[in-house]
Amino acid sequence: MDDKETLHRYLRGQRADLLGKLDGLSDYDVRRPLTGTGTNLLGLVKHVATVQLGYLGEVFGRPSERSLPWEDAEPDADMWVTADQTRQQIIDLHHYSAAHADATVEALALDAPGLVPWWSPERRAVTLHQILVHLCVDTARHAGHADILREHLDGVAGGRPGDPNITSRSAGEWAAYRARIEAAAVQAGSAPPAT
Known part of the structure; x- marks a missing residue:
């Protein structure tokens, strides 16, 4: 497997992990804000999809045919899902x-060269390699957010049922x-600061 295949495989894996966090939840639970900044599961999916269209579309002169009405909307419109969506x-x-x-x-x-128009001028010129790394990191970050949100909602942890990275324990x-x-944490918090 070459470097491009490796990066692409990781990106696909992170996408699947993110989508999997919606499984078995109600429409309310996938939409409801679970942090002070409104982070929610379906909004993370919407955001990652939007970002991906930009970075692996526009940046390389391959814009999608799909119009996204929230692109010219209020800030963070891609981070949550309206009732009619x-x-x-x-x-x-x-x-x-x-x-x-x-x-x-x-x-x-x-x-392959690309141009990120929303980045500062000195950083705009990129390669597919750079953007794949950027998207792998960004998607993994949001999949991690989704991991914590899902665990908060119903206790489900890990990338999938039976995930070998999660220790098997009873409640x-x-x-x-x-x-x-x-x-x-309590013990460390009450200890005098180290000098």
Whole structure:
């Protein structure tokens, strides 16, 4: 597997992890704000789809045919889903965005030049390699946000059921583990600062 295939595989994996966080949740739970800044699961999917269309579309002279009404809307309109936008529309947009991005990755070499008009002039000139790294990191960041939101909603943790990266514990064992962490934090918080 070459470098482009490796980066592309990681990007596809992060996309799938992000979408998987919606599985089994109600329309309310995927939309509701779970942080002080309004972060929500479906909004993260909408945002990643929008960003991907820009970076693996416009940046390489391959704009999509899809118009996104929130592009010229209020700030952060891509971070949440209005009542008239359906969950399926956002999922379909994500699939469309992924297919459009995948076509760009497949069509271009890693050293293919692009231009990011929303970046500062000294940083605008980029390559596909640079943008793939940028999108892998950005998508993984948002998938991580989604991991925490989903765990907060219903306790589901990890990339998928049976994720080998999550220790298998009963609810009681998780409570005891969390209590140990809390006790260590309290103890450290009451200790005099190190000099």
